[in-house]
Amino acid sequence: MTATEMNGRSRFAELVKLQTQGRRFIDSDQERKILEDGVVRYGLTLDEAVGMLRSATDNGSIALEGEIGVSARQLLKTLADRRNRVARDDFDRAVAFYKARASGGISGADAQRRVKRMMEELDLQPKATGRLIRSRRWYRMIEA
Structure with missing residues (x-):
């Protein structure tokens, strides 16, 4: 490894810290x-850059949206019924999970929007709630 490559690595590490x-x-x-x-800018391979970023986020207890998204998608698939519908309580659980994994770095409304977007990507539908008049209004009220 040349001195230029080492300098690029250390400069990128400092950029990640910043x-x-x-x-x-x-x-x-x-x-x-x-x-x-x-x-x-620093001439690293993608794998090197990802490794340095992941190392910094692990050390600093920082959550990455991509990593949270993978586990939240699995959770949504698990919570959905056999007709690919997600109940409101299960949606709220997924939102709480997402927010907790984000270490409080996002608001509840933002977590709801992100989970709703995931549901749409996974072709999951909201389950109607209510005793007399069943509705999906709870889902439609979440801003996209």
């Missing part, structure tokens, strides 16, 4: 920008 400082959550756009900088 970008993650004071944060609890990094969304996928921010993650992509950091990785792009590592590859384009």
